[in-house]
Amino acid sequence: MSENYSYVDKLHAVGEDKPADAIYEQLKNLIIHREIEVGSRLPSERKMMEIFGRSRSTIREALRMLERDGYISKVSRSSGAVVQEPGVEGIVDSLESMIQMQNLDIKQVLEFRQITETKAASQAAERRSEEDLKVIEDILLESKVSKGDPNRFAEYDLKFHMAVANASQNKLYGTMLLVCRHILANKLTQVLQSGGREDVTDRYDYIIETHQHIYDAIKKQDAEEAYEYMKTHIDSAEEELLG
Numbered sequence: 001m002s003e004n005y006s007y008v009d010k011l012h013a014v015g016e017d018k019p020a021d022a023i024y025e026q027l028k029n030l031i032i033h034r035e036i037e038v039g040s041r042l043p044s045e046r047k048m049m050e051i052f053g054r055s056r057s058t059i060r061e062a063l064r065m066l067e068r069d070g071y072i073s074k075v076s077r078s079s080g081a082v083v084q085e086p087g088v089e090g091i092v093d094s095l096e097s098m099i100q101m102q103n104l105d106i107k108q109v110l111e112f113r114q115i116t117e118t119k120a121a122s123q124a125a126e127r128r129s130e131e132d133l134k135v136i137e138d139i140l141l142e143s144k145v146s147k148g149d150p151n152r153f154a155e156y157d158l159k160f161h162m163a164v165a166n167a168s169q170n171k172l173y174g175t176m177l178l179v180c181r182h183i184l185a186n187k188l189t190q191v192l193q194s195g196g197r198e199d200v201t202d203r204y205d206y207i208i209e210t211h212q213h214i215y216d217a218i219k220k221q222d223a224e225e226a227y228e229y230m231k232t233h234i235d236s237a238e239e240e241l242l243g
Contacts, residue, residue, distance in 0.1 A: 005043055007030055007035045008043065008051065010026075010030060010035065011026055011027075011030075012026070012051075012052075013051070013052055013053035013054075014026075014052050014053065019052070019058050019062075020054075020058050020061035020062040021062075021065075023048075023052050023054065023058065023059065024062045024066060027042070027062070027066060027071070028071055031066075031071050037083065038083055038084060038085050039082065039083065039084075041081065041082055041083075042080055042082075043080075045060065045080075063081055066081070070084070071083065071084070106183075106184065106241060107238075107242060109180050109183050109184060110234070110238045110241065110242070112176075112180065113180045113234060114231070114234045114235075114238070116173055116176055116177070117161065117164075117165070117173075117177065117234055118230045118234065119168075119173075119227070120168040120173040120177075120230075121168075121214060121218070121227055121230035122223040122224070122227040122230075123168035123169070123170065124165075124167035124218050125217055125218045125220075125221050125223040125225075125226040126223050127167065127168060128167040128218055128219075129167070132163070132166065132167035133167075133215075133219055135163045135166075135167075136160065136163045136167065136215050136218065139159045140160065140208070140211055140212060140215060142156050142159075143156040143157065143208055144208055147201070147204045147205075147208070150189065150193045151189070153192065153204060154188060154189055154192055157188075157207065157211075158181055160211050161177055162174055165177050167218065187241055188241070191237075191240045191241055192204075203240075206236070207233075210229060210232065210233045211233075213225075213229040214229045214233065
C-alpha cells in the first residue's frame with residue numbers, strides 16, 4: 001500500500017472557523033484531483049495535527065466526514081485512513097439532499113429528466129458499443145420475465161435507463177439519472193401498481209414496447225429516432241406521475 005506523502009507541502013494550517021470543514025476540503029480537493037492517489041494512506045493523526053495545527057478530535061471529525069462521503073475507507077487508529085475511489089452513492093445522496101432542500105417539485109425533476117435522458121439516448125445511438133447493446137438487450141429480456149412483479153419490474157426499468165445512459169459514454173448522465181430516480185422512487189412504484197390488473201398489464205406492455213423501440217434505434221445508430229422514442233416515453237411517464 002502506497003505511503004507517498006509528496007503532497008503534504010500543499011496542506012496548510014487552518015483557522016478557528018469550522019476547522020474540521022477546512023481540513024476536509026483540503027484533503028478532498030487533493031483526492032479529487034488525484035494528487036493523493038487511490039490506495040494510498042493518509043498521514044497519521046499525529047502528523048496531521050502538526051500540519052493543520054488542530055486537535056486530535058478536529059482531525060478525527062474531518063476524517064469521519066471524508067469517510068462518510070466515500071473518499072476514504074474505514075478509519076483505523078492503528079493503520080490509518082486509506083484513500084478510495086469516491087462512490088457514486090455518496091455523490092447521489094449529496095445531490096439528492098441539495099435538490100430536496102431547495103423544495104423542487106416533481107414537475108421540475110421530470111423536466112430535467114426530459115432534457116438529459118433524451119440527449120443520452122441520442123448519444124447512445126451514436127456512441128454505443130456491441131457490449132452496450134448486449135447489456136440493454138439482456139435487461140429487456142429480464143423486464144419481460146418480471147412483468148408480474150412491480151418491484152422487480154421497476155428495478156429493470158431503472159437498469160434499462162442506466163444502461164442507455166452508460167452507452168452514451170457520459171458518466172454524468174447516469175449519476176443525474178440516479179438522483180432523479182431516487183427522488184421519484186416512491187411515486188414511480190405507486191404508478192406501476194395503480195389501476196386494475198388490465199391497467200397494470202397494459203402499462204407494463206407499453207413500457208417494454210417503448211424500451212424495445214429505443215433499443216432498436218440505438219442498435220441501428222439512429223440518434224434522431226432514439227431521441228424521439230425516449231421523449232415519448234418520458235412524456236408518458238410524466239403524464240402518469242403528475243396525473
